[in-house]
Amino acid sequence: MRVFTNARLATMDPALPGLGVVEHGMVAEQAGRIVYAGPVRALPADEVVDCAGRWITPGLIDCHTHLIYAGNRAAEFEARLDGASYEEIARQGGGILGTMSATRAASPAALEAAARHRLAPLLAEGVTTVEVKSGYGLAPEAEYKCLTVARALGDVADISPTFLGAHSVPPDMPRADYLRLVCEEMIPHVARHGLADAVDAFCETIAFSPEEIAQVFAAAAAHGLRVKLHADQLSNLHGAALAGRFNALSADHLEYTDEDGVRAMAQSGTVAVLLPGAFFTLRETRLPPIEALRRHGVRMAVSTDLNPGTSPLFSLLLAMNMAATQFRLTITECLLGVTRHAAAALGRADVGVLRQGAKCHLAIWDIEHPAELVYRMGFNPLYQRIWSVS
Incomplete structure (x- = not known):
């Protein structure tokens, strides 16, 4: 002992x-x-x-990251400084789709080396558990490659991989065909081979509709996988309510979530994952509904949202500071948000x-x-x- x-x-x-x-x-x-x-x-x-x-x-928990990708999007950062919006960049083939091309072309060894380099600053700040999403492959073998790389990081941290095939529609496939591929081929494969602990999706006008997300979540449930959701970041498509309806582990972002969405999350026990790095980088002005989340007793987690475009943030300590200064979370809320509540966002009770x-x-x-x-x-x-x- x-x-x-x-x-x-x-x-x-x-x-x-x-x-x-x-x-x-x-x-x-x-x-x-x-x-x-x-x-x-x-x-x-x-x-x-x-x-x-x-x-x-407890060792800190970063419960929402996009750690596995190739390339970078510094040029898009510059474009946003010149006035381009996230939506404009995405519709011009940038954003997620820009990272997709580089990620598909990268070897597993190159992706793993880059991921370990990005992971190192988190570990140096006391992070011991990290959620790692796929979502930049947007094709079966590329997505499986990313999830396999995520599992390989388990020699230095407690890794919780998440399948995010429904991140965006790839340009080389019709929308309906890709959605069918995610639901009928990719999710069953991920579940069968134990590549991920949960399924995530991006519910937004530039990504997938609530009706499409419902199909993804139904497929996940049919194969025994819990779900999470990028919800209400840029508009209110009632993603938080959808997450609540499917008993999601978490709904993340939530800037445009309304009272009904918060109420649905409270009823289902869905954790609100707040991502101040994306709020800061995109220079957003609409705050998540913090008071409503408190009033309804929704647990709040805080994460870096580490990704190549909208939150190139490699410090969970700084994410807590941002959550306190931008979102007005208390010290206790911030610290629970990177420990016990972050664990709940991953469906874990053995960490945090x-x-x-x-x-x-x-x-x-x-x-x-x-x-x-x-x-x-x-x-x-x-x-x-x-x-x-x-």
Whole structure:
């Protein structure tokens, strides 16, 4: 048994108020699992780690990333600065479709090397669990390639792959044919070979309609896969309500979500994943309905949305700061948003919390108070990241 003692804990345990703080605490782990987290007590130990009064949180969770892609879209960033909109760039063959061409052409080895390079800054900030979406292949073999690369990253982090075949319609296939391919060939293959833990889709005027998303979600359910949704980012197509109807794990973005959508999410237990990096990069002005989400008791997660176009953000600590300053989340909401609530957005109960039975994913910090993790920008106070492969 290994014991981390002389520590202050932010356990995120729902049985405790707020962040679940234990001022004089310890964490004990055996075989990669937490066997005790709480006030200091005498336990037999093979190894004792003196944390010298440092804070321990669960390892952080980035629950919405598009980590696997080739190329970059710096030219589109410049075009947006010159006044082009996200929708205009997408309709001219840029955006997702621009990344598609580079991703299809890249070898698995090249995609993996690039993904590991992008993943490194997250790990250096104490991230131990990462959701990784496909969605830049938009063809069967290219999508499977991306998901296989995502699984390969499991030697350095706890990876949760998500199939995002319904990200956009590829230019080389009629819309109805591609949708049928996603539902009748790709989702069954992904489920059969265990390539992903969930299915995501992009519900927007430049992507897929609610009716089309419903077909994708029905296919996912038929093959035992949970669902997530890019919802109401640029317009209100009632994506949040659709996510609620299908008991989605999460609905993400949500800038245009209305009260009915929030109510549907509350009823289904769907987590709201807030993505301030995209809000910032696209210079949006319409805020997600934070007060309505609070009022209806919807859990809120915070993520980087790391992607090549609309959120080239490689810092979950900065994402928390953005969520606090732009969306007015509290310190507690931000920290729960990258731990326990982020875990819920992935359908996980074994990460994001310090309690018996959870994986021993820890972040040990050189800080005086957890608020420092949200308050600072461009400063990384991580002392040590503990990650268990079990």
